[in-house]
Each structure stands twice: as C-alpha cells, then as structure tokens.
Amino acid sequence: MFPVTAEVKGITSASHIRHEIEAQYWLHCEYYPTAFELTHEIVDELRDIFLHAFGDAITSQTTTVSWKVNDLNNMITVIDCFSKNIGQDSQRKFRGTNCLVGRLMYNFIHGRVYNFHGEPGARLNSDQSVYATVQKQTMFIRLLSPLLFYAPQSHLVGVRAVSIDGLVRYSRWAPFVKGLISEWQESIINAAVVLNANVAFLSIQSVDQGGNIVSTRSPAQIASYVSILASIASTIVGLLLTSRYRNRDHDSASTAAAFIFIRTHPTFGLEILAVLYSLPYAMLIWS
Numbered sequence: 165m166f167p168v169t170a171e172v173k174g175i176t177s178a179s180h181i182r183h184e185i186e187a188q189y190w191l192h193c194e195y196y197p198t199a200f201e202l203t204h205e206i207v208d209e210l211r212d213i214f215l216h217a218f219g220d221a222i223t224s225q226t227t228t229v230s231w232k233v234n235d236l237n238n239m240i241t242v243i244d245c246f247s248k249n250i251g252q253d254s255q256r257k258f259r260g261t262n263c264l265v266g267r268l269m270y271n272f273i274h275g276r277v278y279n280f281h282g283e284p285g286a287r288l289n290s291d292q293s294v295y296a297t298v299q300k301q302t303m304f305i306r307l308l309s310p311l312l313f314y315a316p317q318s319h320l321v322g323v324r325a326v327s328i329d330g331l332v333r334y335s336r337w338a339p340f341v342k343g344l345i346s347e348w349q350e351s352i353i354n355a356a357v358v359l360n361a362n363v364a365f366l367s368i369q370s371v372d373q374g375g376n377i378v379s380t381r382s383p384a385q386i387a388s389y390v391s392i393l394a395s396i397a398s399t400i401v402g403l404l405l406t407s408r409y410r411n412r413d414h415d416s417a418s419t420a421a422a423f424i425f426i427r428t429h430p431t432f433g434l435e436i437l438a439v440l441y442s443l444p445y446a447m448l449i450w451s
Contacts, residue, residue: 174280174294179283180277180282180283183273183274183276183277184274187270187274190266190270191266193262193265194270195266197259197261198259198262200266202249202259202261202262203250204247204250206265206269207243207247207250210243210246210265210268210269211240211243211244213269213272214236214239214243214268215240217229217231217272218237221233227335228279228287228289228290228333230275230334230335230417232335239268242264246261278329279294290328290333290335290336291325292328293328293329299324302431304432304435304436305320305432305435311446312439312442312443312446313445315442315445315446316441316442318442319438319439319441322340322343322438326340327421330424331421332420332424333417338413341413344409344441345409347444348402348405348406349406351398351444351447352444354448355395355398355444355448355451356395356399358395358451359392359395359396362392362395363392365384391451394447394451395447398443398444398447398451401444401447402444424437
C-alpha cells in the first residue's frame with residue numbers, strides 16, 4: 165500500500181495504517197502548502213509534540229526522538245513564531261510556514277509508524293525491538309572471535325545497538341562512527357610503533373646469527389617477521405576503514421540506515437561487519 169510497508173513488517177491494524185495515511189497527508193501539505201489553512205489548533209499540536217520530544221530527549225538516554233536537543237530547542241522557538249502568520253497567508257502566493265509545518269508534522273507522524281505508536285509492544289526506547297526475535301550468533305563469529313581476541317563480539321553488540329530493526333538514529337550513529345575512527349587511528353599509531361621496534365630489533369647483528377649468513381632463520385627473527393606482517397596489516401586495514409568512514413558521522417539517519425542495510429549479510433547479518441571493524445585492533449594485538 166505504502167513504501168513504508170516494505171521496510172516495516174507487521175503493519176496490520178487500522179490504527180497503525182492511520183498513522184501512515186496521516187503522515188502522507190502532511191507530506192502532501194509540505195509539497196502543496198496551499199492545500200490547508202494554518203490554524204491555532206495545528207500550531208498548538210505541533211508545539212506540544214516538540215515540547216514532549218524536547219523533554220523526552222533530555223530525561224531519557226534511550227529516547228526514540230531522532231532530533232538533537234539543540235535542534236528541538238531551536239524549532240520550539242521557530243514554532244512560537246508560526247502564530248503570527250495565521251490568517252495572513254490568504255494573500256500570499258508562497259506559504260513557507262505551511263510548508264514547514266507539513267514537513268515537521270510528517271517527520272513526527274511518520275516516526276510513529278516505525279515505532280508502532282499505540283500498538284501492543286510499541287517501541288518505547290531506542291534500543292528496543294518491536295519484534296519478538298532473539299539475535300543469535302552464528303558459528304562464523306564464534307570461531308573467529310577467539311582468534312581475534314573477542315573484539316568482534318564487542319563490535320557486534322555496538323553495531324546492533326545502532327541498528328535496531330533496521331532503524332538508525334543520528335544521535336547514536338554519530339558517536340558510534342567517531343568511536344570507530346578513534347579506535348582505528350589508535351591502532352594505526354600503535355602498529356607503526358611496533359613496526360619501528362621490529363625493524364630496530366632486526367637491525368641488531370646478534371639477532372641475525374651474529375652477522376653470519378645462514379640458510380635458516382632463528383625463532384626470534386621469525387617472530388619479528390610475523391609481527392611486522394601483522395602490524396602492516398593493521399595499518400593498511402585501519403587506513404582503509406578510516407578513509408571509508410571519514411565524515412560518515414555527518415550522514416543523516418536514512419543514509420546511515422541504507423549504508424548499514426547494504427552491508428548486512430542475508431545469513432550472517434552484521435557479523436561480517438563486526439569482524440571487519442575489529443581487524444585493526446586484532447592485527448595489532450597479534451603483532
């Protein structure tokens with residue numbers, strides 16, 4: 165019926181469908197602002213929605229509101245100015261206030277659809293799933309985690325917390341990406357230090373069988389060579405990931421959700437992504 169039905173499974177009740185119909189109405193009002201007359205009742209309802217969202221964002225660490233507190237505060241100030249334009253749009257060809265009201269109402273009403281507003285099992289917290297499913301780990305990550313010092317486990321928890329039911333909120337996405345980049349940069353720096361230490365270690369003549377040319381390598385040399393390879397791998401993977409995710413913290417919620425969705429495996433889910441995120445750290449520990 166609507167594009168959202170392909171994204172959100174379980175839209176069956178009439179009350180749930182009503183929210184989407186109302187959201188589509190406000191989207192129409194945004195595109196065609198002359199389609200409705202702005203009234204005090206609409207402005208009061210919009211102000212009440214924003215005040216509730218503002219209070220929820222301040223008092224809850226797991227709020228379902230996707231807006232930042234500063235943005236909500238600024239929009240409340242803007243909404244207070246809407247009342248001045250009530251009854252004055254009839255003589256204007258462009259109704260900017262109506263357009264903005266339609267956009268804001270659409271954003272919040274559409275959010276009710278994703279959060280199953282008014283439905284049994286509605287999402288009350290951003291880390292809550294509306295589906296009664298248990299996310300289990302496959303043998304893929306269970307076998308790799310010990311080899312990678314259980315770093316994929318922590319990254320899997322983090323990336324799953326960011327993407328709940330395929331929804332990504334900017335308030336969680338931006339700190340998550342910044343944390344990843346910070347971790348990778350630290351791994352790159354430490355890997356460079358280990359690489360320099362290994363090069364200095366191999367330059368010692370006593371390590372190289374007293375300077376004599378031999379056909380075999382000592383255990384110390386072999387361990388140092390393996391350490392060099394691991395540190396180089398940590399540096400290369402860390403640089404590639406950092407370059408790929410640079411400025412990703414500025415992505416919108418929809419862009420971030422699409423970014424995660426494309427990289428979600430049909431069988432392993434987000435596990436491959438978690439393993440990839442953990443490689444710079446794991447290679448550093450191996451080095």
